[in-house]
Amino acid sequence: MPGLLEALRDAVGPALFYGAVSPVLKIAVLLFLGVLPLISYLTLAERKILGFLQVRTGPNRVGPWGLLQPIADVLKLLVKEDVIPNQAVRWAFVLGPCLVVAPAFIILGVIPFGPPSGSEGAPSLFIADVNVALLFVIATATIGVYGLIIGGWASNSKFSLLGGLRSAAQMISYEVPQGLALVGPLLLAGSMSLVDIVEVQRDGRLWFFVPQFVAFFIYMVAGVAESNRNPFDLPEAESELVAGYHTEYSGMRFALFFLGEYANMIVVSAVAVTLFLGGWLPPFPSVEALSFLHLSFLPAGLAGLLWFSAKLSVFLFVYIWFRGTFPRYRFDQLMDLGWKWLIPLALANILLTGLLKLLT
Amino acid sequence: MEPPQTSPRQTLLGLEEMELNFGPQHPSTHGVLRLKLRVDGERIVDCYPIIGYLHRGTEKLFELHPFFQNVPHTDRMDYVAAATNNLAYVGAVEKLCGLVVPPRARYIRTLLSELQRISSHLLWLATHAIDIGAMTPFFYTFRERELILDLFEQYCGARLTLNCMRPGGQPYDLPAGWVELCREFVEDFPSKVDEYEGLLTENRIWKKRTVGVGVLSAETALEYGVTGPMLRGSGVAWDLRKAEPYDAYPEVEFDIAVRHNGDTYDRYLVRMDEMRQAARIITQCLDQLPEGPIMAKRPRVLKAPKASEAYYAIEGPKGEIGFYIVGDGTPNPHRCRVRPPSFMNLQVLPEMVRGDLVSDLVAVIGTTDIVLGEVDR
Amino acid sequence: MKKFLDRIMLLDLFAGLGITFKAIFKKKVTVQYPEERKEPAHRFRGMFRLDEERCIKCTLCARDCPIDIIYIDWHQELNPETNKKEKVLDRFDIDVQRCMFCGLCEEACPTEPKSIWLTSKTYELATYERWQNLYVDMDELQDWQVRPEYTDEEIA
Numbered sequence: 001m002p003g004l005l006e007a008l009r010d011a012v013g014p015a016l017f018y019g020a021v022s023p024v025l026k027i028a029v030l031l032f033l034g035v036l037p038l039i040s041y042l043t044l045a046e047r048k049i050l051g052f053l054q055v056r057t058g059p060n061r062v063g064p065w066g067l068l069q070p071i072a073d074v075l076k077l078l079v080k081e082d083v084i085p086n087q088a089v090r091w092a093f094v095l096g097p098c099l100v101v102a103p104a105f106i107i108l109g110v111i112p113f114g115p116p117s118g119s120e121g122a123p124s125l126f127i128a129d130v131n132v133a134l135l136f137v138i139a140t141a142t143i144g145v146y147g148l149i150i151g152g153w154a155s156n157s158k159f160s161l162l163g164g165l166r167s168a169a170q171m172i173s174y175e176v177p178q179g180l181a182l183v184g185p186l187l188l189a190g191s192m193s194l195v196d197i198v199e200v201q202r203d204g205r206l207w208f209f210v211p212q213f214v215a216f217f218i219y220m221v222a223g224v225a226e227s228n229r230n231p232f233d234l235p236e237a238e239s240e241l242v243a244g245y246h247t248e249y250s251g252m253r254f255a256l257f258f259l260g261e262y263a264n265m266i267v268v269s270a271v272a273v274t275l276f277l278g279g280w281l282p283p284f285p286s287v288e289a290l291s292f293l294h295l296s297f298l299p300a301g302l303a304g305l306l307w308f309s310a311k312l313s314v315f316l317f318v319y320i321w322f323r324g325t326f327p328r329y330r331f332d333q334l335m336d337l338g339w340k341w342l343i344p345l346a347l348a349n350i351l352l353t354g355l356l357k358l359l360t
Numbered sequence: 361m362e363p364p365q366t367s368p369r370q371t372l373l374g375l376e377e378m379e380l381n382f383g384p385q386h387p388s389t390h391g392v393l394r395l396k397l398r399v400d401g402e403r404i405v406d407c408y409p410i411i412g413y414l415h416r417g418t419e420k421l422f423e424l425h426p427f428f429q430n431v432p433h434t435d436r437m438d439y440v441a442a443a444t445n446n447l448a449y450v451g452a453v454e455k456l457c458g459l460v461v462p463p464r465a466r467y468i469r470t471l472l473s474e475l476q477r478i479s480s481h482l483l484w485l486a487t488h489a490i491d492i493g494a495m496t497p498f499f500y501t502f503r504e505r506e507l508i509l510d511l512f513e514q515y516c517g518a519r520l521t522l523n524c525m526r527p528g529g530q531p532y533d534l535p536a537g538w539v540e541l542c543r544e545f546v547e548d549f550p551s552k553v554d555e556y557e558g559l560l561t562e563n564r565i566w567k568k569r570t571v572g573v574g575v576l577s578a579e580t581a582l583e584y585g586v587t588g589p590m591l592r593g594s595g596v597a598w599d600l601r602k603a604e605p606y607d608a609y610p611e612v613e614f615d616i617a618v619r620h621n622g623d624t625y626d627r628y629l630v631r632m633d634e635m636r637q638a639a640r641i642i643t644q645c646l647d648q649l650p651e652g653p654i655m656a657k658r659p660r661v662l663k664a665p666k667a668s669e670a671y672y673a674i675e676g677p678k679g680e681i682g683f684y685i686v687g688d689g690t691p692n693p694h695r696c697r698v699r700p701p702s703f704m705n706l707q708v709l710p711e712m713v714r715g716d717l718v719s720d721l722v723a724v725i726g727t728t729d730i731v732l733g734e735v736d737r
Numbered sequence: 738m739k740k741f742l743d744r745i746m747l748l749d750l751f752a753g754l755g756i757t758f759k760a761i762f763k764k765k766v767t768v769q770y771p772e773e774r775k776e777p778a779h780r781f782r783g784m785f786r787l788d789e790e791r792c793i794k795c796t797l798c799a800r801d802c803p804i805d806i807i808y809i810d811w812h813q814e815l816n817p818e819t820n821k822k823e824k825v826l827d828r829f830d831i832d833v834q835r836c837m838f839c840g841l842c843e844e845a846c847p848t849e850p851k852s853i854w855l856t857s858k859t860y861e862l863a864t865y866e867r868w869q870n871l872y873v874d875m876d877e878l879q880d881w882q883v884r885p886e887y888t889d890e891e892i893a
Contacts, residue, residue: 052761054499060769230493234719325567325749325757326491330719331402342698429803432839462833503766510778517782523839531844535780558756562749 024053026127027109039262040070053324087156088248094218096151097249097256103143104263110136111270112195114280114304119178125280125301126195134192137271138179141226144264145171151257155248166331167235171226173338178222180346184208184215185275188352197278207278214349216276218342220318223268225338227261229319231326232334268316276309280304366560377405382721383575384413387424390725391732393706402717407710411703414736422696426452427527427662430696435521436579437698438734440483443476443512444676448527451606452672453527454656456664463608465529470608471542472515472524473674474638478549480677481638483632488628488726492569497556504552507545514538527662529655543646549639552644557632570624574712574724577622579709584708588679588701589630590728594622595602600675612644624727631729634677663691678702678729698737740758777858782838784859791848794824796855798842806832807842 009017044059044066053060059066086094110133114125130136145168152164185208186192189200201207209216226231249257273279281304329337382395392413398406422430434449435442447469454461482501489497509519514535516524525532560566576586578594591598599616601609605617611622617633619626664687673682679701688694705728713724768775777783798808810828815821846853 023763052765053757054496055503055760055763055765056499057765065393233493253737254632321754321757324496325559325753326494327489327560327569328567329565330717333568414849425803429801432803432837432841496760499766506766513781515780517778517780517840518838521837521839523841532780555756559753563753564747564749703786721785 022125030108030127031105035105035263035266038266039259040074042262042266042316043073043258044069045316046323049317049320052322053321056115067174074255077252077255082251082253083248085156085248089154089156092150092154094253096147096154096262097253099142099147099150099265100260101147101256103140103147104260104267105139107137107267108270110194111267111274112198112279113308114301116195117264123262125305129193130189131193134182134186134197134275137194138182139177141267142175144260145175147260151249155304157248160248163235167228170228170232170235170331170334170338173335174222174225174232174342177218177338177342177346178226180343180350181215181218181222182271183346183350184212184353187350187357194279196272197275198316200282201278203279207276207283209276209278212276212349212353214345215353216272217347218346219272219276222338222342223272224319224322227264227268227319229265231329233323234328234331234334235351253267265316265319266312269312269319272315273308273311280308282307322359343348369683371729389644390730391735392524393735395709395721395734398717399718401635402719404713404716404718407713407721409706409709411706411732411735416737418737419696419698422693426691426693427457427693429662430693431525432471432523433522435523436733437568437700438676438678438681438702438731439520440731441476441480441677442520442522443472443524444480444674444681446522446639447473447607448674448676448683450527450571452670452685453662453664453672454669455672456660456668456685456687457527457658458669459656459658459664460527461529461656464533464605465654465656467533467649468530468646468654469525470612471642472512472522473607474641474645475508475511475542477638477677478635479505481635482508484631485678486730488723489560491722492566492724494566497559500552500556500559504549506538511538511542511545514541526655528658529653531655533654539646539649542642546639546642546646550636552593553632553639554633559732560602561629561632567625569626569720569723570727572575573624573716573720574727575621575623576712580708580711581622584676584711585704586679586708587678587704588729588735589617589627589634590705591707592616592618592680593627593630595620600673600680602667604673606674608645608648609641614641623721626694627727661691663687663689664693665689673699676701678731678734679733698734700734700737702728702734706730706735776859781858781860782840782843784843785831785836785838785853787853789826789829791827792829792853793848794826795847797845797847800840801845802837803841804835804837806835808832 008021010121012021026359047069048058059069061071062072084090109127110130112126113127116126116129148164149168152160152162152167155161155164185197188204188208188211189197191197191200197208228235228293377398377400380397380399382397384392384394394410394413396408396410412541416436418433421433426583431446431449434445438445443497453459482505486498487499488683489495495584512522512524513519515538516522516532519526533646576590576594578591578596581591581594582596587598595618597616597618600606601614602616613631614637617630617637619630649661664685666687666689668687669683669685670687671682673680680699680702684697684699709728712728713721794809794811796809796811799805799809808828808830809826810825811824813822814825816823842853
């Protein structure tokens with residue numbers, strides 16, 4: 001395998017290889033072997049875990065422990081009839097789901113799953129180390145809102161429009177505390193590059209979760225609201241009046257909205273892990289006594305990937321746990337929470353962090 | 361019957377009010393209830409319930425058959441709480457024909473009614489919580505409800521449409537071992553209620569959704585004839601089990617659950633308290649169960665006296681359920697009119713909901729605890 | 738003070754989370770139908786069964802049915818062996834579409850043990866075609882694969 005990669009590098013030249021071919025290969029591996037299976041099995045995990053929370057078994061008919069259930073679901077959605085309402089605006093109708101799913105995948109391009117490689121031969125476990133990665137993350141996440149608005153409007157239905165607008169209002173109002181909460185770790189790290197932020201957490205001997213737990217909490221709550229999950233899932237609740245922006249969608253387009261929601265969950269969790277929980281670092285990364293946690297018997301990078309995945313799984317479990325436990329907020333209470341409580345709290349956090357950094 | 365057709369009024373900023381149909385098919389209307397809403401943005405300006413989608417002519421069916429054959433029809437009115445329907449009907453027949461029920465049968469009837477009260481409130485909690493968004497109480501409450509339905513199945517053979525009482529007493533005696541199983545269930549039950557309360561009662565999201573929502577003042581409730589937990593949540597301590605005791609209630613000790621604010625949260629607390637009190641009553645009944653016959657002495661063909669009438673009401677889980685029977689000397693009733701508690705409670709829905717948001721409408725319908733089988737008969 | 742801390746530290750939310758977390762380790766209530774099945778109680782009112790030999794053709798069951806779905810026809814015949822007039826059952830149909838399994842026919846039956854009873858514990862009555870099992874006639878009622886006797890046993 002390394003021999004093949006080296007031959008390829010010699011063939012196209014180092015600039016082109018490191019600039020274009022290597023990222024494309026990494027994107028392919030990440031997407032097809034990482035994210036897409038993760039999203040589909042996240043749907044199964046949600047149903048099983050919700051089942052366990054509710055003293056029942058989840059799906060267990062299709063394959064052992066229901067492991068083939070996502071495949072069955074995807075097949076079902078693929079062969080469903082693709083309905084576009086007569087009066088709908090066609091180009092917008094088709095564009096809506098794509099605008100929800102694409103930003104989620106794009107953000108995954110800058111998240112570091114593992115440490116940068118020390119040597120020339122091994123690939124580093126992220127696709128790009130952009131030096132304004134944090135800003136890029138926030139900006140790309142905002143594009144996802146467009147997908148909702150366009151999808152709700154293009155369906156040409158009163159309820160879809162109202163649902164889409166409500167959902168968009170909710171997402172926009174929680175973008176602000178989300179962004180403000182991310183400024184806390186930014187101040188502590190002094191750099192917007194995500195790889196640098198993780199490195200600072202290693203050098204500083206503590207994950208940012210400890211000094212910045214208020215920002216962590218705000219980011220978690222805003223993240224749950226961003227992905228339209230319980231307790232903030234009013235736009236998708238069937239027991240409320242308005243059925244939501246994805247009423248008119250069927251088949252694979254609906255699947256795209258659905259998968260986009262899960263992709264959003266994964267992205268929010270991944271960003272939280274990187275910024276607050278130390279990315280690929282084990283707990284207490286610089287303590288000598290716990291250096292066995294670095295798992296150095298594994299190939300370079302794999303240990304980091306394992307730690308990252310473990311933390312990501314904890315976050316996803318917490319998402320599902322919230323869904324199984326809490327009732328839903330009413331829309332005006334939701335907006336109250338975002339504007340009146342989270343934003344002042346985030347601003348206070350920034351002020352405090354800045355003062356402390358200035359004084360020490 | 362349609363509401364008066366007026367054109368939608370202009371509201372502030374020149375916007376129009378929207379007329380929305382909260383249709384008969386909807387996941388949270390608990391049956392086929394249709395509400396015509398007039399909304400201004402998100403606020404409900406007016407609400408007009410339209411019922412009748414489940415009407416089956418039950419009161420006419422009562423007139424076609426003799427008294428004891430009508431008991432299965434009463435099961436199907438409030439299908440969630442069949443035993444209390446049965447009890448109201450057979451009580452009315454006994455009052456009409458002058459039958460005296462033996463003590464053991466009265467105790468068994470009380471046991472069944474209280475078990476049914478718990479079962480109905482568990483279902484209410486499940487659906488109310490899931491309308492507001494909490495999915496898990498549904499599964500926990502149904503786990504307990506399965507145990508109650510098993511008890512019913514062991515007694516009379518059916519889980520939901522019980523047909524477990526006859527005019528004059530009980531058709532069968534308790535099977536051997538039933539009392540122990542029931543006692544086991546009742547001893548375990550208060551800890552389960554604690555579990556549901558731990559999930560919901562202090563939860564800030566639950567409180568935000570239910571405190572101050574759907575307020576019903578005591579005067580309005582009394583004017584409309586509302587009974588049951590809706591009345592007791594508004595501060596009026598009226599419970600037919602204490603005011604006009606029947607069956608074994610004079611001989612057991614229990615408290616009436618009353619709260620004073622009249623909002624959804626209070627009615628939730630009232631019903632949780634009622635479940636605990638019901639467990640208490642069942643324990644006492646099991647301890648005090650007398651021996652003896654279970655069926656009164658009654659003629660082979662039960663005929664009502666000519667030109668007689670009787671009204672008998674009991675406290676069902678949803679309120680006061682009463683039967684008014686007119687007899688005419690034949691084995692069939694001449695006319696049998698039901699006083700359905702859900703129908704009376706539904707009348708007050710527009711009062712409670714005016715001025716609230718559409719999202720609150722779902723919570724308020726849940727707290728009214730209507731069963732359309734009873735509203736429409 | 739405690740209430741203030743409660744609100745800040747979100748203790749009520751954590752209590753709820755704790756309850757659901759503990760539920761993961763409890764025994765599941767799912768019954769894996771059709772491999773496992775909950776056995777109905779002894780008195781379960783399932784599909785009915787008729788025993789023609791015990792039946793004395795009094796038609797009390799038909800009279801007592803609340804929805805009048807039992808159809809009985811009988812005629813008198815001279816039995817050559819005993820030289821007495823006996824009732825012979827021609828038709829005993831029950832309209833399965835409408836039966837509500839209330840058990841009043843079983844209560845009305847005067848024979849000891851009863852000739853019609855509902856304790857068959859059969860509740861899986863679905864068929865794939867609409868015309869199957871519409872009317873259950875005399876022969877089918879007797880060959881129904883159920884427990885053959887009616888006894889008043891104890892439960893459990």
